[in-house]
Amino acid sequence: MIDDGIIAAIASGYVESAIGIIRVSGKNSIELLKKIFYPKKNTFEPYKIYHGFLKDSNQKIVDEVLVSVFKSPHSYTGEDSFEINCHGGLLIMQNVLDLVLKNGARLALPGEFTKRAFLNDKIDLLQANAIVNLIKAKTQKALDIAFGQLLKKNTTIIEELREKIIFLMAENEVLIDHPEEDLSDVDLNKRLLILNEITKLIQKLLKFSEKGKYFFEGVNVAIIGKPNVGKSSLLNELTGHNRAIVTDIPGTTTDIVSETLNLNGIPIKILDTAGIRKHSNKIEYLGIKKSHEAIDEADIIIAVFDSSRILDKNDEDILNIIKNKKNVLIVLNKSDLKRKLLLPLNIDPIEISCTKKTGINTLKSRLYNMLIEDYNESEVVSLNTSQIIALKSALKHAKKIKKAYIDSLDPALISIDLQQLADYIEQIIGKIENEDILDNVFKNFCVGK
Structure with a gap:
């Protein structure tokens, strides 16, 4: 799924301003930079800003710029990347972008930089949603909540959910591996109690995602x-x-x-x-x-x-x-x-x-x-449509597992349902194998982000 080709876009928006930013990322992006950028020193160290000129193949100066360089894996995308700070005229920004594209890059799709950050394990889907909300926030409160989600200050419910599901999965594996011996110290009542707690946590997460919708939408x-x-x-x-x-x-x-x-x-x-x-x-x-x-x-x-x-x-x-x-x-x-x-x-x-x-x-x-009834700012999250669907599916699946326990179904069959429940929760953070679904997650981002 990971495309490491070079992508580029005007990250500052296609509007006239004092400074324009062209963002470039991908394997061999630093080699591309060496073709078009002429600083006093041509050896690029990460996290430094270099002054110089951009020139085309005829050595014609395109613009006088500042370039910041980032090396993998310590960059926004997790790849080698650089950003060109040029003059903010519309024609200048377009000329700089065209120069980058002519030398091996392609135009980035909306949200593609953030998608690469996700695929390279720099962020999870909750943090990706937070980035969208940071850009679109209309109030200071929404901005504060988005920052909390970006910094993973409000993911305790999800972590607690995962821990409880993993506990049930591990306990169920004991029953599968040792069917003749009752090595588990967990009885039916405790399993049902944990499932009830899982159900309540999912319901709480759905409720707080609704609160998040209020603040952001x-x-x-x-x-x-x-x-x-x-x-x-x-x-x-x-x-x-x-x-x-x-x-x-x-x-x-x-x-x-x-x-x-x-x-x-x-x-x-x-x-x-x-x-x-x-x-x-x-x-x-x-x-x-x-x-x-x-x-x-x-x-x-x-x-x-x-x-x-x-x-x-x-x-x-x-x-x-x-x-x-x-x-x-x-x-x-x-x-x-x-x-x-x-x-x-x-x-x-x-x-x-x-x-x-x-x-x-x-x-x-x-x-x-x-x-804001029963509202807790530290637990409010913003979820996209596919994540909410996954949560609702998890809620139904938890009820199915509860019935399976009560009916004393084979632990091997329960294991399949527990894994499915875990997969639904993983989708909230980022376990998505369908490329179309993943593209849909990032389509609402602006180009350059």
Whole structure:
């Protein structure tokens, strides 16, 4: 699977800047450098920066540059590599890259440098995900979590999982090797106890990966309610500026209005939806249709009611929409007026007044607490889709093994299932034999990384 050919890319991005960086890596990359780079000293020592000129085959100067050299295995990719710091003009960077490509390199694919780092055992897949998140982080909290994952500060759950599975595998091998003698001091109850612990750890890892998704991918929050209850006013108060048009005319919002809020490190995309009621025209019908779509896609729903008016049919429709939804916050707006609205007893509403600007911080606090329930920053991880699928498969497999123990199946058969369980957990860190799956892991990286 390892391609050690020379790859190159503009690592600083194809944008005009003061300095541009062209990254090159692969077997014989230092020999390539000697063909095009003319410093005062042509013997390259690692971890030093050399000043000189890049020249083409006709000895024409392409640029005056600084070059840093890295020798295998002590480089980002684990291979011989170098980086050219040139002037940051678009044409200069392209000329430098073309010069490298003409002398034996090929253009790197997105994420190929990091893929080589993984294949050369410089990083595991958890750290690869962390690198993506470092680049894409939108908040300081997301950046801190990504650094923790890169430095392997939050992989204790996975290590604990591996240890417990290895223990069961080793104990099962004793039963296979000595079928006539009961040399194991582990009884059925202890095996089942360990499997229960494995199941809980997998569930915990899935839960914390969901928290990681919030920090790195953000959360969709839909504000819903009948017309003229203050949805647009609430959007403006949450975001701190007048993003949505606010009038006394019901049905002003006919399309989804969105704005982003940084809520204690979590990027929140707030959607102000059209008021839900029996539509009066086609435009309003389309707006209400989009509101229902936003409700289905939202991670959290904020249902807004006018506390100064009695409950009506439109309010009841809203309550019916949210009754089977998991993450819902009920908000009573216009709390500065006399309250006339009566809600079912099992509802714990948040009273606010957009006019008086009260209760907004309480709403933000409730929203944040709903997102980070049972949250532990040191254990939050970011997993890609294939890793989450592997975890869910591991969860099902653990239950299958538990049944096999209870049914007293042959240890040789249980051994196969234990190995499969171990393989699923290994996929989280990096045991992937399918090249297509591996390519898919790194496709979301930018070129040059």
